Amino acid sequence: MINTIPDTKKKFNVEDVRKDFPILKRLVNGKPLVYLDNAATSQKPQAVIAALNQYYTFDNANIHRGLYFLSELATDQYETARLKVKEFINALSASEIIFVRGATEAINLVASTLCRAKFFNSGDEVIITHMEHHANIVPWQLITDRKQIKLKVIPINDAGEVDLDAYQSLITEKTKLVSVLHISNTLGTINPVKKIIEIAHSKGIPVLVDGAQSVPHLKVDVQELDADFYVFSGHKVFGPTGVGVLYGKTEFLEMMPPYQGGGSMIRTVTFEKTTFDDLPGKFEAGTPNIAGAIGLGAAIDYMNQFDRNELTDYENTLLIYATEKLLGVEGLKIIGNAKDKASVISFVIDGIHPYDIGTIIDTDGIAIRTGHHCTQPIMDRFKIPATSRASFSFYNTKEEIDKLVMGLIKVKKMFA
């Protein structure tokens, strides 16, 4: 049968896509850049750069205050960006989308304001996994200092997968919140967050999902997941730095007090008492990152041109190809072999420190991250000081993976 529904999505083609990212044309140390550190931050398409340029060149004004043309234009663009985020993650309402600095600030906001809302009592428990980024460990420790809350950790197996049985047995009547990452920035593991949420909800426990690494790789639907909070950073999804998103269900955001006080978040102020704005204004004190939000909106438009599943499938082919090629390097071991994995590969090579690997291949223009990736507990779990990590985006190619492998062979020869 002929499909009569017009296909409005642009067909994905890596060579075309690469032309959209100006930085990919640059040389590093005289060699074409091979950028394989997408888990740290993604590169920006021209459309995002143009949106920032347009805003600062022609449209700049402060928002939510001026009754003049430019202020209304800037306000409209900022609020349109919020609507784009709402659609992008399928939130129920735009007022559930709070613009923050990034995933880190979003988690700190939730931890701090839940604590001030007296959501936790002394002895209450927060469950996280062993593979969290420090951004989903330290904010809970900061409030546990104040409230004597206990942090409980779901163990992971040798492949880097969470142990769901152990998770269930960690839940007690003291468990107040589960806070887990969706995709591990170090191991690449895609966690079964839907299942994790179902289990928590069956006991009436809300769940925060750290989506910093999932939003760049997967189509996320917060209503389908039924996440109570979902956080991510703009700069990892092809948007600017300094802007990110806290999604929260209205019932929680309403219950939480403001994170910061100042302009924009109030309704009335006297020296005796202040009343606060409705959502989302209540959580956006001061002048926000207007350009950042508009740039994030442009990044979402960019991604929306494509069928996201096509991008994910392409990244999967890179993951499979890179895994096979890297395992061909003698003495190389991959840390993180989950069945369900995104295009992030951490590895160690016998007898060679990751810092040496990173520094040497940089001379050939190849950018990977080396270190503990802000996940020191994972390093302890696998009894290693650090890993090298290659993380791929949809603009990477098999040729770039070949260059990485050739670079590693060169490193091995130098250390032989």
Ligand code: 7TS
């Ligand atoms: N959560 C996860 C899972 C992350 O990977 C990161 C950043 C964060 C939170 C914090 O994001 P931010 O934008 O607020 O800093 N991860 C990395 C990384 O893997 N390399 O550099 C930053």
